[in-house]
Amino acid sequence: xxxxxxxxxxxxxxxxxxxxxxxxxxxxxxxxxxxxxxxxxxxxxxxxxxxxxxxxxxxxxxxxxxxxxxxxxxxxxxxxxxxxxxxxxxxxxxxxxxxxxxxxxxxxxxxxxxxxxxxxxxxxxxxxxxxxxxxxxxxxxxxxxxxxxxxxxxxxxxxxxxxxxxxxxxxxxxxxxxxxxxxxxxxxxxxxxxxxxxxxxxxxxxxxxxxxxxxxxxxxxxxxxxxxxxxxxxxxxxxxxxxxxxxxxxxxxxxxxxxxxxxxxxxxxxxxxxxxxxxxxxxxxxxxxxxxxxxxxxxxxxxxxxxxxxxxxxxxxxxxxxxxxxxxxxxxxxxxxxxxxxxxxxxxxxxxxxxxxxxxxxxxxxxxxxxxxxxxxxxxxxxxxxxxxxx
Numbered sequence: 001x002x003x004x005x006x007x008x009x010x011x012x013x014x015x016x017x018x019x020x021x022x023x024x025x026x027x028x029x030x031x032x033x034x035x036x037x038x039x040x041x042x043x044x045x046x047x048x049x050x051x052x053x054x055x056x057x058x059x060x061x062x063x064x065x066x067x068x069x070x071x072x073x074x075x076x077x078x079x080x081x082x083x084x085x086x087x088x089x090x091x092x093x094x095x096x097x098x099x100x101x102x103x104x105x106x107x108x109x110x111x112x113x114x115x116x117x118x119x120x121x122x123x124x125x126x127x128x129x130x131x132x133x134x135x136x137x138x139x140x141x142x143x144x145x146x147x148x149x150x151x152x153x154x155x156x157x158x159x160x161x162x163x164x165x166x167x168x169x170x171x172x173x174x175x176x177x178x179x180x181x182x183x184x185x186x187x188x189x190x191x192x193x194x195x196x197x198x199x200x201x202x203x204x205x206x207x208x209x210x211x212x213x214x215x216x217x218x219x220x221x222x223x224x225x226x227x228x229x230x231x232x233x234x235x236x237x238x239x240x241x242x243x244x245x246x247x248x249x250x251x252x253x254x255x256x257x258x259x260x261x262x263x264x265x266x267x268x269x270x271x272x273x274x275x276x277x278x279x280x281x282x283x284x285x286x287x288x289x290x291x292x293x294x295x296x297x298x299x300x301x302x303x304x305x306x307x308x309x310x311x312x313x314x315x316x317x318x319x320x321x322x323x324x325x326x327x328x329x330x331x332x333x334x335x336x337x338x339x340x341x342x343x344x345x346x347x348x349x350x351x352x353x354x355x356x357x358x359x360x361x362x363x364x365x366x367x368x369x370x371x372x373x374x375x376x377x378x379x380x381x382x383x384x385x386x387x388x389x390x391x
Contacts (some may be wrong), residue, residue: 006263006301006304008020008079008308009305009308011075011308011312016075016076016079019076019079019080020079020083022056023058023079023080023082023083023084024083024086026052026053026056026058026083026084027083027084027086027087027091028086028087030049030052031049031084031087031088031091032087032088032356034046034049034088035087035088035090035091035215035356035359036356038214038215039088039090039214039215039359040353040359042214043214043215044165044214044215044216044217045088045090045091045094045215045216049091050094050120051119051120053091053094053095053120054118054119054120054121057070057118058080058084058095059095059097059098059117059118059119059120059123060098060118061076061077061080061095061098062074062077062098062099062100063098063100063114063117063118064100064114067110067111067114067115068114068115068118069114069118073311073314073315074249074252074311074314074315075308075311075312075315077095077249077253077256077311078252078253078255078256078307078308078311079256080092080095081095081253081256081257081260082256082257082259082260082263082304083260084260085256085257085258085259085260085261085263085264086260086261086263086264086267087264088215088359089213089257089260089261089360089363090213090214090215090216090363091215092256092257092260093161093213093215093216093257094123094162094215094216096250096253097123097124097125097162097166098117098118098120098123098124099124099246101113101114101117102189102191102234102235104231104234104235105191105231105234106231116167121167122167122168123162123165123166123167124162124166124167124168124169124170125160125161125162125163125166125168125169125170126160126161126169126170127142127157127160127163127169127170127171127172127192127221128140128157128170128172129157129158129159129160130142130155130156130157130158131156131158131220134158134159135372135373135375135376137172137184137187138183138184139183140155140172140173140174140187141155141156141174141178142154142155142156142157142171142172142173142174142223143155143173143174143175144173144174144175144188144190144233145175147227149229149230150227150228150229150230151190151227151228151229151230151232151233152225152226152227153171153173153190153192153223153225153226153228154223154224154225154226155173155223156220156221156222156223157171157220157221157223158208158220158221159208159218159220159370160205160218160219160220160221161213161216161217161218161219162216162217163199163205163217163218163219163221164196164197164198164199164205164217164219165196165197165216166194166196167193167194167195167196168191168192168193168194169192169194170189170190170191170192171189171190171192171223172187172188172189172190173187173188173190174186174187174188175187175188175233175236188233188235188236189233189234189235190228190232190233190234191228191231191232191233191234192226192228192232193232200226201226201227202223202224202225202226202227203221203222203223203224203226204221204222204224205219205220205221205222206219206220206222207219208220210366211362211365212359212362212363212365212366213362213363213366247371247372248314248319248321248324249314250371251324251325251327251328251371251372251377252307252310252311252314252324252327252328253371254328254331254332254367254370254371255303255306255307255310255327255328255330255331255332256307256311256331257367258303258331258332258334258335258364258367259300259303259304259307259331259335261335261339261360261363261364261367262296262299262300262303262334262335262338262339262360262364263300264356264357264360265296265338265339265341265342265357265360265361265364266293266296266297266300266338266342268342268346268355268356268357268360269293269296269341269342269345269346269357270284270293272345272346272349272355273289273293273345283345289345292341292344292345293345295341296338296341296342299334299337299338300334300338302330302334303327303330303331303334303335306323306326306327306330306331307327307331309323309327310323310324310326310327321380321384322380322381322384322385325372325376325377325378325380325381326377326381328371328372328377329374329377329378329381331367332364332367332368332374333368333374335364335367335368336361336364336365336367336368338364339357339360339361339364340361342357342360342361343357343358343361
């Protein structure tokens with residue numbers, strides 16, 4: 001059998017190979033045993049594991065060098081994401097909670113917060129979607145009004161993962177009344193700081209019972225005149241455009257997460273098929289199983305190559321929006337198929353929590369929904385190819 005870590009091909013450098021090997025070892029030795037134990041119980045990522053991630057440098061990947069970060073690109077971010085997702089997608093998602101902070105905070109605030117972020121002690125959550133505004137952020141109704149030198153935020157938010165343990169939440173809220181002719185105008189970005197493990201006065205959260213993506217809890221949030229200082233409005237206008245721009249990297253991150261899940265499903269299927277004996281020989285000897293594994297491997301590698309291309313382009317200053325949507329679409333759709341095939345290869349055992357393929361399958365299903373559904377990705381791609389058209 002070949003090395004389970006696929007080569008980086010044309011994008012190979014010694015530094016990237018070293019980073020990939022480091023992430024692989026960490027995933028298999030530190031993350032996988034914890035995932036196998038805690039995910040079936042719906043438990044959260046332990047603080048001890050998060051501390052180890054900080055010590056290795058996983059929270060510093062894309063943070064600025066001047067503040068102690070590693071200053072690496074989206075490509076390196078994808079390498080680490082893929083390897084961590086192979087063990088537990090939730091851990092790969094946790095590193096997304098350390099993103100470059102708004103320059104509007106000022107150098108003094110940034111220095112202290114980046115120091116804690118690199119250690120894994122100052123991580124983020126994002127309150128963008130609402131019960132009635134998911135893909136259509138132009139419909140959001142959460143509002144912020146001035147009260148002297150401060151702001152009061154009121155409204156409902158949905159799908160806010162890590163809200164309880166986050167040190168801050170970025171909140172999209174309307175600072176001006178909705179203009180039906182320009183629905184995306186008047187949306188600001190607020191920086192709401194909080195203590196990990198609790199919510200500030202006026203903010204309450206209700207955990208959402210998801211079928212997967214354990215390790216972090218996802219919340220519905222209720223804002224009732226939550227008070228924030230004037231400086232917390234880090235972007236007065238263009239919040240929608242900022243969010244759309246941030247989703248570019250998030251979609252490539254999601255593609256890498258899906259690929260990592262499928263790597264896990266593929267590797268586990270190869271190991272199981274080689275060990276499982278039926279009719280006097282390993283099931284890996286049967287053509288039906290061999291062809292299924294071959295197709296799984298081909299799909300995973302095709303998605304990897306497209307994702308690598310888009311990440312490399314981004315790091316070289318070329319933001320290929322349509323191709324990013326293609327990578328997210330291809331990787332997430334492929335992810336559900338490959339993890340489902342892995343369950344089929346495992347037979348009845350695949351439908352138990354005794355094997356990790358059921359976790360990969362549950363988590364893979366989510367990749368088709370968050371960071372823009374598959375249908376939204378198709379819409380973006382179609383607009384690029386055919387021009388914008390709205391029914």
